[in-house]
Amino acid sequence: MTFFVTGGSGGIGGAIVLDALRRGHDVAFTMHEDAPAAEALLAEAARIAPAQRCRSYPLDVRDSADVEKVADAVLEDFEDVHALVINAGITTSRVAANMTDEEWRAVIDTNLTGAFFVCRQFLPALLANRFGRIIFMSSISHRGFTGHAAYAASKAGLLGLSATLAKEYGRRGITSNVVAPGAIETGMTTRSLSDTYREWWLKFCPVGRLGRAEEVARLVTFLASEEAAFINGQAIDIDGGTGWPP
Numbered sequence: 001m002t003f004f005v006t007g008g009s010g011g012i013g014g015a016i017v018l019d020a021l022r023r024g025h026d027v028a029f030t031m032h033e034d035a036p037a038a039e040a041l042l043a044e045a046a047r048i049a050p051a052q053r054c055r056s057y058p059l060d061v062r063d064s065a066d067v068e069k070v071a072d073a074v075l076e077d078f079e080d081v082h083a084l085v086i087n088a089g090i091t092t093s094r095v096a097a098n099m100t101d102e103e104w105r106a107v108i109d110t111n112l113t114g115a116f117f118v119c120r121q122f123l124p125a126l127l128a129n130r131f132g133r134i135i136f137m138s139s140i141s142h143r144g145f146t147g148h149a150a151y152a153a154s155k156a157g158l159l160g161l162s163a164t165l166a167k168e169y170g171r172r173g174i175t176s177n178v179v180a181p182g183a184i185e186t187g188m189t190t191r192s193l194s195d196t197y198r199e200w201w202l203k204f205c206p207v208g209r210l211g212r213a214e215e216v217a218r219l220v221t222f223l224a225s226e227e228a229a230f231i232n233g234q235a236i237d238i239d240g241g242t243g244w245p246p
Contacts, residue, residue, distance in 0.1 A: 003224065004074060004081045005029040006061055006118055007088030009037040011186025012137065015213035016085055017041060019221050021049035028074045028081070030059035030088065053078065061088050061114025062106075064121075071121040083133040083224040084122055086115040086158075091151040104150045111154035116161060123169070132174035133224040136162050137216075140182045140237055143244045155180075159235050166233030175232040177223050182239025184211040207240035 003020045007013040008029025014037070017027050027045070031038040038056040045054040055077060059070045074081060089111045092103045119134060126132030141148060142156040158178055165176035183193065183201045193201075201210065219238055222228055237243075 001082040001224065002026045002028065002078045002080055003083045003085060004118075004122065005085040005087055006059065006114070007031070007137075008085075009034050009041055009056065010087070012181070012184060012213045012216050013085075013087045014041050015217035016087065016220050017054065018044065018048060019214065019217035020083075020224075021045055021052045021054060023221055024049075024052065025083075025221075026053040026078060028055050028057060028078055030057050030061075030070065032058070032060060032088070059088075061117060062109040064117045067114070067117040067121050071118075075125060080129065081122055081125055082129070082131060083135065084118060084126075085135050085137070085220055085224075086118055087137040088114060089137065089151075089154075091148055093147050094149075095147055096149040099149060107150035108154050108157075111151070112157040112161070115158060119161075119165065123174075126174050127169070127172055130173040132169070132172075133228075134162065134165055134174065134176040135220050135223050136176070136178045137220075138178045138180040138235065140180050140239050140242075140244045142180060142235075162235070163233050170232050175223075175229065177228075177231060177233070178235040179216065179219055179223070180235055180237045180239075181216050182211060182237070182242050182244075184213055184216060186213055201242065205240045205242045209240070211238060211240060 003025050005016050008017045009031035017029050020027050057070045060066050136158040138155040138158045141152045145152045162176045162178045
C-alpha cells in the first residue's frame with residue numbers, strides 16, 4: 001500500500017510516516033517550509049525501513065495548482081496511492097473579536113480548504129482502484145476551543161467533509177474517517193498550549209498524561225488497513241477518555 005501524508009514532517013505526521021513504513025508500506029509525504037525536518041525524517045525512514053520507498057514533496061495545500069502538480073508527481077513516482085492522510089494544519093491563538101481576516105483565512109484555507117483540494121485531486125486514482133482510505137486529522141477542539149475559533153471551525157468542518165465522502169464513495173471501496181486527538185505531546189502542542197491548559201488536561205484526563213504521536217499513528221495505520229474496511233464515516237477521539245468539556 002502507498003500512503004500520501006500531508007504535513008508529514010511534523011510530530012504526528014512524522015510518526016504516521018514512520019509507522020506506515022514499519023508496517024511495510026511506501027510513503028509519500030509533504031512539508032511546507034520545514035525542509036530540515038523532512039530531511040531528518042527521510043534519514044530515519046532509510047534507517048528503519050530501507051526496503052520501503054519514502055519521498056518528500058514541498059506543498060502548499062492552500063494552492064490548488066500546487067496540489068495538482070504534487071499529486072501528479074506522486075502518482076508518477078509511486079504509480080498509485082491507496083491511503084490519504086490529511087494531516088497538514090496550523091493554528092493561531094486569538095479570541096474571535098481580535099482575529100484578523102488574514103489569520104482566519106490562513107487557518108481555514110490550510111486546515112479545511114487544503115484538505116478538500118487534496119481529496120479532490122486523488123479521488124480519481126482511488127476510484128480507478130475501487131479501493132481507498134481517507135483519514136482526516138481533526139482534533140477534539142472541533143467542539144470548541146477558547147482562543148482558537150478558526151482552528152476549531154476548520155477541524156469541525158473536516159467532520160462534515162469526511163462524512164460526505166464516506167456516503168458518496170463507500171460503495172466504491174473508499175472509506176473516509178476522522179481521527180480527533182486530544183492533547184498530544186508534539187512541537188505544535190508545546191507552542192500552542194498554555195501552562196493552564198496543560199495543568200487542566202493532566203487533572204482531568206483519566207489516563208493522567210498527554211498522548212503520544214506514536215499512539216495516534218497506530219490508529220491511523222489501522223484505519224488504513226483491510227481490517228478497518230467496515231469503519232466508515234466515523235470520528236474517533238483519541239484523548240485518554242478526557243472528553244470535552246470535563
